[in-house]
Amino acid sequence: MRNLKASGNTAIQTSSATGVARKHESATKHVSGEAIYVDDMLEPRGTLFGAVGYSPIAKGRITSLDLSSVRQAEGVVDVLQLEDIPGHTDIGAVFGGDPILTSDEIKYQGQPIFAVVAQSELQARRAVKQAKIEFAEQTPTLDVVEALNTQQFVRPSHFMTHGDAKTALDNAPKRLKAEQHVGGQEHFYLEGQVALVVPAEDGGMLVYSSTQHPSEVQKLVAEVLDVSANRITVDMRRMGGGFGGKESQAAAWACMAAVLVSKTKRPVKLRLPRTDDMTMTGKRHPFYNTYDIGFDKDGLIQAADIMVAGNCGHSADLSDAIVDRAMFHADNAYYLANVSIAGHRCMTNTVSHTAFRGFGGPQGMMIIERAMDDIARAVGKDPLDVRKLNLYGGAGRDTTPYHQLVEHNVLNQLIEQLEHSSDYRARRSDINEWNKNSRILKRGLALTPVKFGISFTLQHLNQAGALIHIYTDGSIQVNHGGTEMGQGLHTKIIQIVAEALAIDANEIHITATRTDKVPNTSPTAASSGTDLNGQAAKNAALTLKHRMCECVAEHKQCDLDTVHFANGRVYWGDQSESMSFTDAALFAYENRVSLSATGYYKTPKIWYDRDNAKGRPFFYFANGAAVSEVIVDTLTGEYRVIGVDILHDVGRSLNPAVDLGQIEGGFIQGMGWLTTEELKWNHQGALISNGPATYKIPAISDTPERFNVALFERDNDEETVYHSKAVGEPPFMLAISVWSALRDAISSLSDYAISPPLDTPATPERMLNAIEATRQQAQEIKESAL
Amino acid sequence: MIRFLLNDQDVNEENCAPDTTVLEYLRTKVEQRGTKEGCASGDCGACTVVLAEATNGQLRYQTVNSCITLLGSLHGKQLLTVEHLKEQGALHPVQQAMVDLHGSQCGFCTPGFIMSLFALYKNCDQPTRADVENALAGNLCRCTGYRPIIDAALSLAGKGASDIFTKSEASTYLRLTGILKQHPSGFIEHGARRFLIPTNGDELLAQLQRFPDAKLVAGSTDLSLSITQQLQQPETLIYSGRVQELMQIEESASTLKIGAAVTYSAMQSSLHKYFISFADMLERLGSLQVRNQGTLGGNVANASPIGDTPPVLLALDATIHVRSPNGRETFPINTFFTGYRQTKLPASGFIESIEIPLQPECQLYVYKISKRLDDDISAVCAAFSIALKDGKVNDVRLGFGGMAATPARALNAEQALIGQSFTEQGILAAQKALAEDFSPIDDVRASGAYRLKVAQNLLLRAVLEQDNPTQEALEVVQYA
Structure with a gap:
């Protein structure tokens, strides 16, 4: 902190916005039922509701697939199968191997085979049960030790060494060997997987998805539709829990809904009932x-x-x-x-x-x-x-x-x-x-x-962006690449921006994470949400602060380094003069200073060979x-x-x-x-x-x-x-x-x-x-x- | 038509599918979406709402899982949801406490917690930690680890349950009693499907005869799963919750007689008088939401091998009173269960009551073994009723759940106990005999081998409990 002149300015002290137990930014909405999750949004007129039909067997082939009764079921409007996908059919997050739907090979129980949309969710779920599917079953591999012994791997093995383990083991005075099985874990986010997709112009879509990774949903939706990413906007206000389960696994439902939107030209909501969610989505690795x-x-x-x-x-x-x-x-x-x-x-x-x-x-x-x-x-x-x-x-x-x-x-x-x-x-x-x-x-x-x-x-994921607008009434809207799943990310970002601008945190409003505001984001994962997005938001805030400082220095004719933000005010010169942050925002606007800035951050020092x-x-x-x-x-x-x-x-x-x-x-x-x-x-x-x-x-x-x-x-x-x-x-x-x-x-x-x-x-x-x-x-x- | 209050609004509904759940009604029909669906099976509590009922001169506030509560059962009740608690824009004390103590993270389970806290606030002025756990055991939170929620609940102690609902309590009471006076029964129907609300046994019997495929529904804690999970569409549902004869508890010198439609919550205090170990187990039978809905008659009629009251009723040698077109009959409970989910209940018949003999000479031991303490289904449920004479077992009934296709007595083990001392030595033969009585199966909850081993060990637990002069803690539940 800069030294301030002693004369009459002792009141200028910055109260810190970080380091305090600020309540969750949505707390009052949580407790009153006013926090809106994807399934709570009032659906646009004409919205159809989806359900997914999946494999009851773990391994084999589909020998016959008859969906005529599904199509004829009460309320059904359309059915989606693999051949209806206009673009990519593999939605694997990093590597291939995750077909959006299958028409032939079955590799696990719960593998999606088709989706149906109807006038109501219950109708869609009932229709799914009408499918007549026959399978040629094969013996599944279910035991990890068997897979290990027979070297059935999804990716090559990897090895790390330091020193000489073999020699040191042979020379050690005592030695123990053991094996253990560590079980997996179901995420059990209280809000299940859900997406609501609304058609837009030019083949585009607005996708509301409960996802930790809006940019990946955007990319995959664009790929399955075979349109460019700039037509797809993903909007994510909050999740009812994620825990990693909505990092890669939220995309499939958004993609299926999107293709159904393109088929029916109507909004589609696809929400997984709990058992379907637990059956069709991945878990912590055993x-x-x-x-x-x-x-x-x-x-x-x-x-x-x-x-x-x-x-x-x-x-x-x-x-x-x-x-x-x-x-x-x-x-x-x-x-x-x-x-x-x-x-x-x-x-x-x-x-x-x-x-x-x-x-x-x-x-x-x-x-x-x-x-x-x-x-x-x-x-x-x-x-x-x-x-x-x-x-x-x-x-x-x-x-x-x-x-x-x-x-x-x-x-x-x-x-x-x-x-x-x-x-x-x-x-x-x-x-x-x-x-x-x-x-x-x-x-x-x-x-x-x-x-x-x-x-x-994965090094390239260690980057983040943010976007801050200051409006002429002094209120601030912050947007960043991270998603809120309950962890308090938005609350912390509000505090970070408030501290950077030395203003009251209540002046700051965070809006839904959107791919049209901050592009090419990383998933909110790896505990990195605040480290990455917080720094990006801070950088955006500092850019705006610097612009405002320059404006004040220019028009109040003082040295730039005398302009100082504290306690919701901007001080300059000998610090005896000041104006409120709100007045400073208006002052900057009237002097034609941009009050919108992006911020960017990438983590230093890291590398891995x-x-x-x-x-x-x-x-x-x-x-x-x-x-x-x-x-x-x-x-x-x-x-x-x-x-x-x-x-x-x-x-x-x-x-x-x-x-x-x-x-x-x-x-x-x-x-x-x-x-x-x-x-x-x-x-x-x-x-x-x-x-x-x-x-x-x-x-x-x-x-x-x-x-x-x-x-x-x-x-x-x-x-x-x-x-x-x-x-x-x-x-x-x-x-x-x-x-x-x-x-x-x-x-x-x-x-x-x-x-x-x-x-x-x-x-x-x-x-x-x-x-x-x-x-x-x-x-x-x-x-x-x- | 059914009539109820949605907060302070009079609501009449007639044209609705009989299997409409309260959650579906709230979210789709009236588009009040503060109440969330977490599982649609009554296991997570995210959809918890509060029902107020006029009873004995006052309103009784009870939580239920709206996902498994059928709309028709609201007749004559007040439905309160998370949207209704604010007073002129100000948060209700339970809402404020959750905000102040950081009780929400993702917020999705929060409306359910708020409603459970609200009911606790209305029912208990000085909640202890045990009260809080009891009230909230049916609400799952995946984010907080519960500590701040417990703190929020405890912070409400002594805050005085005065809120908007207190102010309007007298008028609400009159409105609800008014509905039931004018319209004691009701119905909803949709096409050829219906939900009927008879008010006495004669009406109920007539309706069961008129609709032979009808399903009798009380708390719907199990039946609703066939609707929300298996997507069945029952044609006729007949609700037993307004049938006066089924709602009575009669205590006499020799027996305790509990009406079939009495909820677990409503029978808790009577059980506590005579069978403390049964009453204690009841708190773990299911969450408070489930106990506020589920009934003893439903648990018996359901005949599930993992129902928790049948093993105890077997040990207590209860009698099942049945009414049907044949008239009234009684069945000793040990003959009532005939196969997997099968009973001797005649066609178009219903259970009127369950009568439990009071046998002061018998000592009752009840144990429930499950993975989780709160709101879990038993791997094994065991109930032992033992009478000693001259230090030897004179009379014994061992009831088990989770060990066979029906709730069942361990007759070989009982035989092996008769005449033995009830000691570690004296039970050895009986422990062995349990392997003749049962060949339990492996399933998602436990292996058959574990079930058998635990059943044997529980006999030892009863012995140790009986002879425990130092009051040493023998169960982890007691210790904590």
Whole structure:
């Protein structure tokens, strides 16, 4: 901040718009039912409603397709099949392999075959049931291990190495090997997939889509229609949750609706009922992981050979980047001096798995966190001590398996702080005592850290644009490339722009994300929404501020560097003169200064040479740690999470309330992934956990009563927007502490001699199996010792 | 015609499909779209609305899932949705609390939470955390992790439930009682399809005989799934919720008799008097929205193998009172279930009541095992009624759900218990015998092997619970 002259100007102090717990920009609309989601818009006159017919089988060919009864069903106006698509028929996000509809080959249950539009949604859904389709069924591949063994991959495997894992493993004093299955996860955004497409002139369309990636929807709609992108506008005001599930998977419904619009010349809405949504859209990748780890008697890792194999489903979708991110996080917070990591992309006959908060990172972290617990049991130490021993440190212990240096590492300090604030040691000894005296119930405790790399690993996505208009009444409209799915992105951007212009945040209004306002945007994903769009918006604001400063300097005849924005006013000269921001806007307008500006940002410093698996894919790391305590019923395998303490690093918080919401929400969602959320396919490859009656996300009683969440206070050392850090994904992985605590509770049955395997989700059934296996193994050890 | 209040507006509807849900009505017919569809199966609570009913001199506010509530059941009630809570543009206290405490993120589940909070606000002046969890267990939020919502709910304690609805309560009460006085019954119809609202058993019986394919519907918590999920279009629906004889609870010295159309919520306090473990389990049978709609008679007539009350009624040796064109009959519950979703209910018949004998000599143990604590369907539901004489098991009934194609007693295990001490040693044979009683299946909820193991372990739990002088916590639910 510039020095101001002392005379009479002490009132000029900038109150910060960032760093305060501003309420969500839509909060009052959320609570009164006035926030409008795509399905809530009043449809234009003549709107038709769609439904999708999909394959009931997982693999085979269509031998006969008779849709005559569908066409004749009540209310039906038109039917869409593959041959009706005028342009591209493959809507794969990055690679091919995702046909919009199929007329022949079936690769998964839920694969769309046709769509129908009718006068009402119910009529369309009823009509779908009239289809007569015959199939020649083939045996589907459903097991990821089978796919791995037979090398059925959707993309080539990738490898990372640092040091010499093989030699170091052979020389290590102790060695452990293990395998684990990590389950997938249904997004269960409360608002299902939906698109409303309205015809426009020149073959164009206005597409309202619940999507995290409006630009990709625009591109794909243009491609399937065979029109140029400039005819298609995608409008996205808000999503009822996204979590990655509307990154690539929102496009199909918009594309189908668009082609139906071109066929019928009427607006079309296509909204997936919950079961259709769960059946037809991809999920978090289930993973099969293995490790072979060498360590010394203290538990210090000397070498690791890690394999992660993602179950990608039938096509590549985003799986290449997702499995890469699993590999990038197979070290989590730990220095692996000699390491080799293999990542495989396995093809199975299920829906194509896709982005989900963490984007493979959580699945990769699971294997090294499992190793930490296992090593601790093998050397007879508290797992926390083994984790601390293996953390990244200073020089010589700061290189990742992909050769990026871990700089500005806060985890040692952060963990120390959390260990004390959570009273970890005292609770540990209390639990040990308690478990000795409790026959049926057993408690468990664990502290696990998170180090999460921030940036898209696909370099070109690390850019963003924004557009700001200042109107002559001083009100400001901001538009940017990010989408609002509840994460508070718009709220933070409002605060950023308000801070940049030193005005009241209430003067700023954010409108729907639109491809005709900010073009060529990246998906709102990879936790990058604020980092990228916030900087772009800030840059746009600074451009406008500079123009206004120049205008004031010119017309008030003062030096440019004396013009100063503070407290909603513009000061100049000796600062004794000023005008309101509103007057300054009008003043600039009357002096013919453009009050509309774009802003642009691209992330510096990042690069990655994938051929050699070396580089700096991440601008920085976000960190955190959690302590979870659980109680387990050894008769049924049921459990509760009874206490959670979290310390999380968001750099300088732009909005502590929003950040807290992301941390808590991410944690509970991660807990659901590892505990009650179980995806089940039957032996024919049909998803049988296809609704909330059978797929259980956390409910209110799952939130622990002790839930202490604090922000680690330290600015980001990198030049991010106001030195904040990304917060969307990293807290998700704090929930690994719950899984580790469950293992800890079971391990108590063997007096912590056995480190029980526990695949996820750790349902009561998996828990009971692990409990019984541990008891039996402990008994065998006891007997063999006699 | 049916008559109800939509907020303060009188609404008459006659020409509507009988399977129109309240959610569909709100979103498509009157285009009030604050109420959201999350699942259309009563599992997520995004569509929660509040129904006010005139009962015993006051308005009773209850949440329901509008996606599985049928329009016809609104007759004589007031329907309140998220759009109705503001007073002259100012947010209602529950709305303000959610804003102030950052209780919404994506906002899609929020209208449902607001309505559940509203009902809690009207019904409970000093909610505890347990009250909050009970009120909101049927509302799923995927964004917040619930903590700020819990804080918002707790912040309303002692705020005094005075709002626009309090001010108009007396007039609303009169309007609702007026509707029911003038028009005790009602109907809607669309072409050859209809929704009928009889007011007594005679009318109900006559209508069932007139429309032999009619479906009798009470809370519609299960029947609506055939409409919203399987897209069936039933021709005739007959609503039991206004049939006076089916709405009674009779407590006598020897039995508790519960009318078939009494909701779970309405029977909670009576059950609590006599069967605490049953009442406790009831809180986990389904969400509050479901318990406000679902009925004991519906759960029995449905005969689902995973219904949660039949195992308990089997253990309690309940009697099913049935009325049909043949007259009145009674069935011991252990003979009532004849196959998968099949019962002895005669054609055009209906259950009038379920009568539970009070047996103070019997100890009742009820356990529900599911993946999630709140609002989940049981992998196993077990209920044991055990009477000891001279330290030995003298009388025992073991009722199970989730173990067979019907709710069923474990007769071999019961036999193995008779004459044994109810101890860890004494139950060994019975645990083994459970494997003769049941060969449970693998399904989406659990494997057969898990179900059997848990069933065996639950016998041990009952033993430990019985002999627990230190009151050691034995269930994770108790600990938390």
